[in-house]
Amino acid sequence: MDHRESTVGQAGEDAVLTEVMEIVAPFNARRGAHLLLGPGADDAALLVPRPGSQLVLTTDTMSQDQDFRPCWWSGPEQLAAGAFEPPDEYPMEVGTKAAAQNLSDISAMGAQPTALLISLTLPRTMPLTWVADFYRGVVRACEQPGAQRCVIAGGDLGRGDVVSVTITAVGELAAGSAGLRRDAAAPGDTLAVCGPLGRAAAGLALLEESSGPEGGTAISPQQQELFTHHEELFGVCMRAQTRPAPPLEAGPAALAAGGRGGMDISDGLLRDAARLARASGVDIHLDDDVLAEEARTLEPVAAYLGRPPEQARHQALTWVMGGGEEYALLGTFPAGVVLPEGFRRIGEVREKADGVPRVVTGHVVSNVGWSSL
Amino acid sequence: MDHRESTVGQAGEDAVLTEVMEIVAPFNARRGAHLLLGPGADDAALLVPRPGSQLVLTTDTMSQDQDFRPCWWSGPEQLAAGAFEPPDEYPMEVGTKAAAQNLSDISAMGAQPTALLISLTLPRTMPLTWVADFYRGVVRACEQPGAQRCVIAGGDLGRGDVVSVTITAVGELAAGSAGLRRDAAAPGDTLAVCGPLGRAAAGLALLEESSGPEGGTAISPQQQELFTHHEELFGVCMRAQTRPAPPLEAGPAALAAGGRGGMDISDGLLRDAARLARASGVDIHLDDDVLAEEARTLEPVAAYLGRPPEQARHQALTWVMGGGEEYALLGTFPAGVVLPEGFRRIGEVREKADGVPRVVTGHVVSNVGWSSL
Structure with missing residues (x-):
C-alpha cells in the first residue's frame, strides 16, 4: 500500500509516532539546547529554564466543527470558483492555528515561548500524512519571529470521532518582571x-x-x-x-x-x-x-x-x-x-x-x- | 430552575467558569504561594519556580468511550445487583483519574508536581454540577501525598459530543538531578x-x-x-x-x-x-x-x-x-x-x-x- 494512503488506524500508534518524530526530532535538535528529554524519551519532558525566569503557562483546545471546519482551508481561487474542498494544506493550517493561538497568549504576557505540548485526537480514518502535515504546521508557527526558542516537548495521540487538538504552551518571563498584565x-x-x-x-x-x-x-x-x-x-x-x-x-x-x-x-x-x-x-x-x-x-x-x-x-x-x-x-x-x-x-x-x-x-x-x- | 438541573449549555460559559472558580480559587489560595496569576486572571498563568529547578512536563487526554465509560462508576453493591447507572460520583472520579495519570508521570521522573492545566470538552447537555464535581475530583487527586504544591494554573472549556479532558502537568526537579530515567x-x-x-x-x-x-x-x-x-x-x-x-x-x-x-x-x-x-x-x-x-x-x-x-x-x-x-x-x-x-x-x-x-x-x-x- 502507498504510505500516503494508509490511515492512522491501519498504521497504528507506533508508526504514527515514528512519522511525527521524523518532523519533531530534527526541529527540536535545531533549537533545543534547553530540552534535555523530549517527546517519547521518558515519562515526561525535561527542560532547563533560564536561571531565575518565571514560568508562563496556557492551554487551549481547538475542535473540528466547533472551532474550525475543514472546508475553510481553500484559497481565494476556490472562493471565486465557489469550490470548497479541503485542500492538502488543511492539516498544516490546523497545526499552525492551534499553535499560534497558544503562542499568542504567551507573548501577550510579555513572555517568550519555550515549549509546546500537543495532544491530538483524530478519527482512525485520517491519512497518516494528515498527522505529519499537522506537525509541520506546528513547526511553521514556531518559526515565526518571537518563537525561536520554542520546542515541541511532548504530546499524546488518541482516537475520536472528529479532530480535536489541545496545546499547552510554556513560556519564560524574566525574573522580577510583572509581565504585561x-x-x-x-x-x-x-x-x-x-x-x-x-x-x-x-x-x-x-x-x-x-x-x-x-x-x-x-x-x-x-x-x-x-x-x-x-x-x-x-x-x-x-x-x-x-x-x-x-x-x-x-x-x-x-x-x-x-x-x-x-x-x-x-x-x-x-x-x-x-x-x-x-x-x-x-x-x-x-x-x-x-x-x-x-x-x-x-x-x-x-x-x-x-x-x-x-x-x-x-x-x-x-x-x-x-x-x-x-x-x-x-x-x-x-x-x-x-x-x-x-x-x-x-x-x-x-x-x-x-x-x-x-x-x-x-x-x-x-x-x-x-x-x- | 433548580441550579443543579441547569445544563452547561443553558448556563453559558461565564456561569460555568464561576462554578469552577468557586472550587479552584480557594484550593489554589491554600497552597499556591508560587502562583502569581491563576486561571482566568490573564492571558496565561504566571508561576515562580524554585530557584534553579528543572522543568518537567507531560500531557495526556482521556476521552469517553475510548478511555472510560460512564457506567464504570458504580460501586460493588451495584455490581452485585447487576445495575450500572452512572452514579453521582462519576464526574468526580473522571477528574481524579485524569489528574492522577498525569501526576504519576511527573512523579515517575522523580519530580514534584507544581501545576495542572485542564482543558475540558463536554456536551452542552451535561449538568452544571458535572463540571464542579469534575474539578472536585481533580482537587482530590492533588490532595494525595506528594502533590502538596500542585495548583490548578489554567484551563479551557469547550463543546463536543462526548466528554474529553486533556491535562498537562508541570513539575519541578532539583537543579542538577538527572531524574529517574x-x-x-x-x-x-x-x-x-x-x-x-x-x-x-x-x-x-x-x-x-x-x-x-x-x-x-x-x-x-x-x-x-x-x-x-x-x-x-x-x-x-x-x-x-x-x-x-x-x-x-x-x-x-x-x-x-x-x-x-x-x-x-x-x-x-x-x-x-x-x-x-x-x-x-x-x-x-x-x-x-x-x-x-x-x-x-x-x-x-x-x-x-x-x-x-x-x-x-x-x-x-x-x-x-x-x-x-x-x-x-x-x-x-x-x-x-x-x-x-x-x-x-x-x-x-x-x-x-x-x-x-x-x-x-x-x-x-x-x-x-x-x-x-
Whole structure:
C-alpha cells in the first residue's frame, strides 16, 4: 500500500509516532539546547529554564466543527470558483492555528515561548500524512519571529470521532518582571495595538458564506468584479482566520518599552478592552476615528457579501470592534513612552468616570457576544 | 430552575467558569504561594519556580468511550445487583483519574508536581454540577501525598459530543538531578516496584464484564458467594481502575535513595519493563515467584468472571504482567541501596546476554498489546 494512503488506524500508534518524530526530532535538535528529554524519551519532558525566569503557562483546545471546519482551508481561487474542498494544506493550517493561538497568549504576557505540548485526537480514518502535515504546521508557527526558542516537548495521540487538538504552551518571563498584565493599565496610558483588527472576522464571514450548507454557491458578476479588484485583501482576511500569525515579538517589545497593561484580542476588541478596563479599574476611551478608518479597508469584503454601502460600513466596523480570534496585541503605555515598532494608538486610559469601569466609544456595532459552551 | 438541573449549555460559559472558580480559587489560595496569576486572571498563568529547578512536563487526554465509560462508576453493591447507572460520583472520579495519570508521570521522573492545566470538552447537555464535581475530583487527586504544591494554573472549556479532558502537568526537579530515567538502569541494579500490580486490569475486567452491551447481566449464586467473600478485593480492584491513586511520593523517594532507572507502569509491566530495558541497553530479569505470588491474590476476581482454576491463574498472571493504567512505579536501584518504603523487589537488571535488550521471564501470558489509535 502507498504510505500516503494508509490511515492512522491501519498504521497504528507506533508508526504514527515514528512519522511525527521524523518532523519533531530534527526541529527540536535545531533549537533545543534547553530540552534535555523530549517527546517519547521518558515519562515526561525535561527542560532547563533560564536561571531565575518565571514560568508562563496556557492551554487551549481547538475542535473540528466547533472551532474550525475543514472546508475553510481553500484559497481565494476556490472562493471565486465557489469550490470548497479541503485542500492538502488543511492539516498544516490546523497545526499552525492551534499553535499560534497558544503562542499568542504567551507573548501577550510579555513572555517568550519555550515549549509546546500537543495532544491530538483524530478519527482512525485520517491519512497518516494528515498527522505529519499537522506537525509541520506546528513547526511553521514556531518559526515565526518571537518563537525561536520554542520546542515541541511532548504530546499524546488518541482516537475520536472528529479532530480535536489541545496545546499547552510554556513560556519564560524574566525574573522580577510583572509581565504585561490585565490589571496594570493606568489612567493617562496610551492604548495601542499591534496587528490588524477585524481581518480574521471578515475572513470568517467570507469562508462561512462561501462554504455554507449548500457547499459553495456560485458567485455573481458583481462579486467576481469585487473579487478581481480585492483579491489580495480577501486572501489576507481568509488567511488571518485559517493561518493566524500573531505578532509574537510584540509582547516582549511592549514590556521592554515600558508597557504595562496588555492582552491579546481573542474575543474581540470591545470584549477584551472591557476585560482590561474591569481588571484595572479604569475607563478605556477608544479613538473612534482611527477605528472607523481601519474599518474602511474592510468594506469591500462586506460589499462582496452583498451588503449595501451603509450596511457595509456598519459590518466592517463590527468586524474591527468585535471580531474574535484576531490575536492582535493590545497594550497600554505610560504617557511619553515611544510606542514600539508595529504598535499604533487606538485610544487612551482614563480614571473611571463613575463606579463602573467602561469602554467608551461612539460607535454602535452589532451584538458581538461569544460563548464557548 | 433548580441550579443543579441547569445544563452547561443553558448556563453559558461565564456561569460555568464561576462554578469552577468557586472550587479552584480557594484550593489554589491554600497552597499556591508560587502562583502569581491563576486561571482566568490573564492571558496565561504566571508561576515562580524554585530557584534553579528543572522543568518537567507531560500531557495526556482521556476521552469517553475510548478511555472510560460512564457506567464504570458504580460501586460493588451495584455490581452485585447487576445495575450500572452512572452514579453521582462519576464526574468526580473522571477528574481524579485524569489528574492522577498525569501526576504519576511527573512523579515517575522523580519530580514534584507544581501545576495542572485542564482543558475540558463536554456536551452542552451535561449538568452544571458535572463540571464542579469534575474539578472536585481533580482537587482530590492533588490532595494525595506528594502533590502538596500542585495548583490548578489554567484551563479551557469547550463543546463536543462526548466528554474529553486533556491535562498537562508541570513539575519541578532539583537543579542538577538527572531524574529517574528510562535510560539509566544499569547491570547489577535491583528492579523494584511501588504500588500494586494487576489490580486496575482486574478491576477493568469486572467493570467491562458487568456493564456489557446488555447493560449489566444478573449474577449467579456462585458469583454472589465469591462477591460476598471478596467484596473488599473487588472494590479495591475497581477503584484502582476508576479512581487511581498513584504513589506520588515514590518517585522523589526513589531518587533520594539513590534510584536511577524508573518509569510508571501505564501500559503494563512487560511492555514498560521492555522500554526500560531498550532505553538502558540491558536485560531485565523478572522474579517469577514474586510475580506469581502477587497474581494469586487476584485469582478470586478471575473466578468471579467464570474462569476455571487453571485459567484463573493464567488470567491473574496476565493482569499482573500486562495490565495497563496501573500507575505503579518501577525503579532500579544500585546494589546495596536500601529500597525506600513502599518498594518491593521484583527482579534485577543484568548485562544484555546478546545484542538485543530483553525482559526475561518464565511466565507465558496472553497478548497484552495496546495501541491508542
